[in-house]
Amino acid sequence: MKTKNCKILMLTCFLAFVPFISKNSVSAEELVESKTITYAGYGETFIPVKDLHRSGSVSDAYQMHLQKAKSFDDNPLSNLEAAFLALDAGKSSDAVNYLAKSEMIFAKNDSGSKIGGWFSATGDFLGETVTGNEEKHQYSGEGYEKVLMLNLKSIAYLLDGERKAYNVTRRAINWQDVERKRFEKNIQEAKAELEKEKNSLNAKNKSADFNFSSIILQEYAPMEKKAMKLPSAFVNPFAYYVAGMVQEFDSFDDKSLRDNALISYKKALELNPESAVLKEAVNDLQKPKASGTRLVHIVAGDGYVPEKKLLTINKAIPIDTQQGRKYVIAPMKIALYVPNDADVHRIEVSNMSGKKLATLSNVADIEAICLRYQKDSSTVRALRAELAHFRTVMEQTVFQGLQESSNQNSGKDPNAAGFFTMLGAWRDSATHPDMRSWMTLPASMQAARFYIPKDLDKVKLTSYNASGKVVASATVSLDNKDHNFIYARSLNQNLYAYSNKKMWFSK
């Protein structure tokens, strides 16, 4: 009686999945290869916060994230997002705390010890790549994101008026070098390991021999020009720029530091030779210091870094069975960085009478860094997608075998083996590559450095579109007795600006 009930229950379950089976086993005539680009995983869950941020409700976005984020104790990504949201909402001290926490978690994961062990080069890049269950692991962060984490921390310290910005920026310089070496090593190791697995699977799957690399490179092609602007993803000059900025501020008390500032600006310029603000800083520091004026440094984050989206290409795979050739649809899934549309073309600073004081220019092109990172890791991404695809094909082959065997043994009940096929389809729809990335990062970090007269206590920032029309503006008050630092964030139709608290050098 029990066995009979169980069989009925199983049969009911199988029948419920019949529609899936018909979609997965199709004839050659019915085959239509499809391609979709969608949000998935973390990228999808973070959309409400990002939409609120983009709309200009930065404080609401910050609060929403604090309520929605699962954990801050062991999740570096939650802390990173909170840090940028806090900074954009004018809460620089909160940002410092979140960044300290994310740095500590990264350090702990890297070394199994406390802070100071962040130079160890372990990490689970390869393991994650092979298993394909990336979002189940703790977020290990992309190398360039960790450098930007420290860049952001130095900005938050500058807004707090603390010289600690210099200590952090020195660490960022070291960290970038470590991350570059780690990335190169990881790519080599992952490539070797994946090639090994591919060869083993290839021997069993002659029918599934696609050129995945060319498919992926085809998808990357529209981003190629932007990615190739940089020689690598680890040439972010922002840390050197902040070092120069702090040394220049210090040089007003200790003239000998002016040479140090010049050296730092030169190093930043070496990493981004096109940057107008860096060129100007290098030229300016080779001349005697202007007297009776105050120095202003503005740093602005503009737009958003490319979003990680899920590219799904459904490939039709032929499978030879006892009943002849059959076709199944096997999805190939890749995480793809897709650039965001940008309304803002340039940001200018003026006094309250409208006289232009400076135009901001790129220091760190984060969009290019991100796309370059994607390009340089394309081989591993292609191999990873290929392996996941091969596994699907293998499963489908096994399921077909089971179906035929089941048909022979159980009076040709198509539902029995269909259950296995359904399981594969369900697994395919639920799994995806790691869709996590630091989504509140800007597309670029721009800067301006200029002198102002003694009495100036306010400046106005204005963003313009490509046609020269005003997009947004913001006014910010200055410490009218000293040098100043301003942080701004341009979110297409909205612009926010904050000036520093009392600086460490202020009397």
Added chain:
Amino acid sequence: MQKMYLATLKKVCAIGLLCMVYGCASGTFGQQGDVAILDSGNRAHLQADLTGGDYLAFAEKVTDKMLKSPVVGSWGAKKPKLIVGRLKNNTDNEGIRVQDIHDRIQETIFGSGLVRIVDESATSFDYIIKTEITNTRQLGNDGQELAYFTLQLKMFTLSGELMGQWSDDLPLGKAKKRLF
């Protein structure tokens, strides 16, 4: 029966007490579980970064160098007025306790009885001491690190003339795997 029970209980308690005493005596003095109280001069390291012991040792060593120098020796019984400037942290670690180092430098100089210490806001003084801590870090593969920390003291006159300069280095190495 009750007497026998009490006698057994006493024996068990005595053995337990002996075990506790032995346990304390055989470990490091003051040990509680996995935590040991170390000598204040202990400079053991878990990472290639400065510890509290380093701050104090650094500060004392460099200050002693200054106090034993011919420049200070030439003062005799004059007891000039001196400002100990704020320590400038130029390392890659914002967590260094600059105030502790500054305090130990000032304490050591004051304790020598060779000078009179005045506040940074003072307008009348003979010398100012500028202090700076910096580091370099060499990074190998697989987490190896070699860090050099340097503490430097520079003495200037009121007119900005450099009178002397003293420093101490502390190399710290971190192996591939954790040692502790």
